[in-house]
Amino acid sequence: MYPAGGISASIHANRLRAEGMGSKDQAVHFNNQDYEALKQECVESGSLFEDPCFPAEPPSLGFKELAPYSSKTRDVEWMRPTELTDDPQFIVGGATRTDICQGALGDCWLLAAIGSLTLNERLLHRVVPHGQSFQDDYAGIFHFQFWQFGEWVDVVIDDRLPVKDGELMFVHSAEGNEFWSALLEKAYAKLNGSYEALSGGSTTEGFEDFTGGVSEMYELRKAPRNLYRIISKALERGSLLGCSIDVGANKNHEPLTLISLFISGHSYLHAVDYHGDMVRLIRIRNPWGQVEWTGAWSDNAPEWDDIDPSEREDLHLQMEDGEFWMSFSDFMRQFSRLEICNLTPDVLSEDSLSHWNTIKFYGTWRRGSTAGGCRNHPNTFWINPQYKITLLEEDDDPEDDEVACSFLVALMQKDRRRYRRQGQDMHTIGFALYEYKGCQNVHLKKNFFLSHSSCARSETFINLREVSTRLRLPPGEYLIVPSTFEPGKEADFVLRVFTEKQSETEELDDEISADLGDDEEITEDDIDDSFKSMFAQLAGEDMEISIRELRTILNRVVSRHQDLKTDGFSIESCRTMVNLMDKDGSARLGMVEFQILWNKIRKWLVIFRQFDLDKSGAMSSYEMRLAVEAAGFKLNNTLNQILVARYAENEMIDFDNFICCLVKLEAMFRSFQHFDKEGSGVAEMSLTEWLYMTMCG
Numbered sequence: 001m002y003p004a005g006g007i008s009a010s011i012h013a014n015r016l017r018a019e020g021m022g023s024k025d026q027a028v029h030f031n032n033q034d035y036e037a038l039k040q041e042c043v044e045s046g047s048l049f050e051d052p053c054f055p056a057e058p059p060s061l062g063f064k065e066l067a068p069y070s071s072k073t074r075d076v077e078w079m080r081p082t083e084l085t086d087d088p089q090f091i092v093g094g095a096t097r098t099d100i101c102q103g104a105l106g107d108c109w110l111l112a113a114i115g116s117l118t119l120n121e122r123l124l125h126r127v128v129p130h131g132q133s134f135q136d137d138y139a140g141i142f143h144f145q146f147w148q149f150g151e152w153v154d155v156v157i158d159d160r161l162p163v164k165d166g167e168l169m170f171v172h173s174a175e176g177n178e179f180w181s182a183l184l185e186k187a188y189a190k191l192n193g194s195y196e197a198l199s200g201g202s203t204t205e206g207f208e209d210f211t212g213g214v215s216e217m218y219e220l221r222k223a224p225r226n227l228y229r230i231i232s233k234a235l236e237r238g239s240l241l242g243c244s245i246d247v248g249a250n251k252n253h254e255p256l257t258l259i260s261l262f263i264s265g266h267s268y269l270h271a272v273d274y275h276g277d278m279v280r281l282i283r284i285r286n287p288w289g290q291v292e293w294t295g296a297w298s299d300n301a302p303e304w305d306d307i308d309p310s311e312r313e314d315l316h317l318q319m320e321d322g323e324f325w326m327s328f329s330d331f332m333r334q335f336s337r338l339e340i341c342n343l344t345p346d347v348l349s350e351d352s353l354s355h356w357n358t359i360k361f362y363g364t365w366r367r368g369s370t371a372g373g374c375r376n377h378p379n380t381f382w383i384n385p386q387y388k389i390t391l392l393e394e395d396d397d398p399e400d401d402e403v404a405c406s407f408l409v410a411l412m413q414k415d416r417r418r419y420r421r422q423g424q425d426m427h428t429i430g431f432a433l434y435e436y437k438g439c440q441n442v443h444l445k446k447n448f449f450l451s452h453s454s455c456a457r458s459e460t461f462i463n464l465r466e467v468s469t470r471l472r473l474p475p476g477e478y479l480i481v482p483s484t485f486e487p488g489k490e491a492d493f494v495l496r497v498f499t500e501k502q503s504e505t506e507e508l509d510d511e512i513s514a515d516l517g518d519d520e521e522i523t524e525d526d527i528d529d530s531f532k533s534m535f536a537q538l539a540g541e542d543m544e545i546s547i548r549e550l551r552t553i554l555n556r557v558v559s560r561h562q563d564l565k566t567d568g569f570s571i572e573s574c575r576t577m578v579n580l581m582d583k584d585g586s587a588r589l590g591m592v593e594f595q596i597l598w599n600k601i602r603k604w605l606v607i608f609r610q611f612d613l614d615k616s617g618a619m620s621s622y623e624m625r626l627a628v629e630a631a632g633f634k635l636n637n638t639l640n641q642i643l644v645a646r647y648a649e650n651e652m653i654d655f656d657n658f659i660c661c662l663v664k665l666e667a668m669f670r671s672f673q674h675f676d677k678e679g680s681g682v683a684e685m686s687l688t689e690w691l692y693m694t695m696c697g
Contacts, residue, residue: 024126024212027145027154030191035143035156048080048140049158054190056160062196063421072104076169078160080140084168085177088134090142092178094121100181103170106199110188111171113206114181116240119285127210128180144187147212149414150360150494155187162195170195193418203242205465207341211240214358214410214496216468218338220331227338228269228280228328230470235268237356240341243284245334269328270315272307281315282331286322293334297325342408342498356408356498359505361387364492365484368621368644368651370637373487374461375432375454380487382446383622385495385637386508387480388436393501394475405475408498409433410468411458411482413491417465428485429493430461431469436477443510443637444479445626461485479508488651512639514669515632527595535591544588550574554601554656563609564655565617573660580667604662607631608655618652627658633665 031053056078058068081088117124162169171185189195204215363385365371372380391405432454551574581593611627621644647657675683
């Protein structure tokens with residue numbers, strides 16, 4: 001979604017987010033394709049749009065069962081709606097549930113989510129922008145908007161759809177000439193890399209990508225005691241709710257097993273007086289309209305005969321085909337699962353609805369620097385990203401005597417469907433929370449986690465796109481640590497925190513600083529005779545050491561240390577050392593300069609041996625992180641990622657790379673201090689100065 005380029009791209013993306021890019025009013029152009037500009041080009045040229053980013057070719061269909069030349073994709077044609085019917089329409093008579101018929105793709109989870117959209121016109125047109133048709137300025141181009149990992153994304157497609165034996169292969173409308181749902185599915189397939197990437201998933205994934213909300217899921221056989229209250233509060237907030245029955249879970253109601261149902265959009269929960277007892281009822285809507293509940297409290301059940309007629313009439317007002325009431329106890333017995341998608345304040349327009357407070361963070365797990373695995377791995381768990389949440393106000397629930405704050409934590413791994421083509425899929429992810437009393441706002445190290453147990457955690461570590469858990473804790477400060485189950489699993493993630501009341505959240509990261517001390521002041525008189533003799537022997541007549549001579553000296557010295565792993569210092573690393581120490585610009589080191597460098601290397605050798613805990617002669621990447629800090633450099637997560645990427649090999653750092661890393665760090669810090677004349681933390685330099693500094697470093 002943003003230009004490639006590693007760290008610089010990440011900085012650029014953060015700046016765009018700060019300017020509002022990715023908000024619901026300023027969607028990111030997926031693949032940098034601007035719908036309005038592309039459509040205008042086609043209209044002016046009189047041509048129909050052909051999408052180079054998702055071409056009408058076999059790889060767009062899939063990679064395994066729908067792979068090119070597979071039996072399922074043989075004889076597939078790509079046809080525009082204008083070629084399939086004489087009178088193609090985008091939407092006929094408004095979007096309805098009959099617009100969504102499943103094709104030869106296992107994405108019923110997505111269809112159920114699309115079906116829920118048809119129940120809420122405002123949410124529908126967030127995803128399906130107004131003003132698209134096959135009549136006005138038709139150019140074979142359409143666009144749709146989805147929420148993806150914290151941002152709204154505008155996806156452009158052409159309208160060539162896969163057809164086999166004269167029929168659309170995938171989603172289609174019961175109306176043969178209506179195409180909004182088929183085009184929506186194509187845009188979502190493009191976003192995820194192919195049609196086949198959509199096979200298999202949960203309805204909540206579609207809920208979230210159509211609304212930007214955060215989902216939670218309850219297995220009803222082990223639901224919390226206060227589930228009725230949770231549903232009631234969710235409805236007060238305008239949340240989307242869906243329920244489903246697992247295949248084979250209820251033999252008496254097999255027709256219900258393959259469909260999802262959604263709690264209706266009018267009056268949802270109601271308690272009625274039935275023979276002196278208050279019975280709690282729940283109203284449900286089958287989005288496909290085919291099957292209804294026929295037990296107690298169904299449309300023509302005898303229970304209604306004993307209810308006040310006016311109340312009965314009110315409860316049955318605006319009931320459509322596929323809508324029904326049932327008792328809450330029957331609901332808990334008959335259904336297997338409840339999914340709730342909690343909407344963010346920017347999606348909810350009704351002032352009468354109460355809102356969650358929402359906070360989100362973008363993070364990364366990178367092998368060797370921030371991918372520490374779960375608590376089972378104490379040596380590396382602490383290197384995971386860490387976030388502090390301050391719960392300020394307790395809930396105001398009159399039915400609850402406990403002083404506690406309700407909140408939702410949701411951890412989502414990014415872009416994993418796109419990696420299916422390479423044989424990868426979801427990582428197993430989860431999170432843990434810790435009380436954070438009396439700690440400074442810095443990234444906590446290994447010892448903290450060895451001496452503190454978690455106070456809450458995700459219900460499980462699981463290989464889903466998102467893991468979310470509803471929690472209640474007393475007011476206070478807490479640390480959230482998101483992680484993969486095993487160390488070294490790489491992914492980008494979004495961490496979201498939804499709180500009922502006001503809260504504060506921040507990422508815990510070390511502030512960047514360096515304790516360089518003053519430049520070492522020595523003269524030739526301070527250097528002992530044996531060192532002078534060695535230097536004279538190595539330097540030759542000019543009494544200065546060149547880059548190549550420095551390399552020879554260092555490699556000769558380290559080769560005598562059998563406990564150090566090294567493949568030798570490179571010319572490039574020796575050039576960096578000379579640039580750090582060279583005071584006169586000669587690109588050579590005099591005796592004093594070499595003595596100062598030698599003193600640094602000896603000091604860093606002591607640190608290297610101290611943190612090479614297993615005495616292997618090399619340091620692991622997390623040992624290096626501690627060693628760099630012991631050498632006087634405090635770095636944040638991003639810089640630690642850069643160091644590992646540059647100086648580690650298979651997550652191990654040998655001695656020469658460790659020395660080169662510290663030399664580079666000191667050189668860059670000293671250069672910055674030189675340009676930061678006022679000590680303000682901001683340096684000013686010209687382009688020429690910038691190039692001098694970076695090209696010689």
